[in-house]
Amino acid sequence: MPLNLNSTIMKQVVDVLEKAITRTRKSPHEIINTLSNLHPELLFTPEDWEQLSQETKDGIINRVRKTLESLT
Numbered sequence: 001m002p003l004n005l006n007s008t009i010m011k012q013v014v015d016v017l018e019k020a021i022t023r024t025r026k027s028p029h030e031i032i033n034t035l036s037n038l039h040p041e042l043l044f045t046p047e048d049w050e051q052l053s054q055e056t057k058d059g060i061i062n063r064v065r066k067t068l069e070s071l072t
Contacts, residue, residue, distance in 0.1 A: 003032065003033075003036055003042075003043065004043065005032065005036070005042050005043065006041070006042055006043065006044050006045075006046070006049055007046075008046065008049055009041070009042055009044075009049075009060065009061060009064060010042070012061050013061065013064050013065050013068060016065050016068040016069060017031065017032075017068055019068070019072055020068045020069075020071045020072050023071075023072040024071055024072065026071075031068075031071065034071075035064065035067060035068070038067055039060070039063060039064050039067065041060045041064075042064065
């Protein structure tokens with residue numbers, strides 16, 4: 001079953017995701033599965049995402065970025 005990732009979050013971390021894929025030589029699928037396990041917020045629907053405060057959104061994005069950076 002494919003994951004339905006929150007595109008708003010993914011657009012903001014795609015640069016770090018690409019670096020993680022290149023540097024770790026892991027498949028995008030493997031990295032995304034790891035991310036979704038560590039950050040279930042990636043599976044939020046657009047409606048769920050819009051209900052969050054900007055501070056919360058920024059915190060989620062920063063945590064996802066830090067996780068990706070730690071993989072490299």
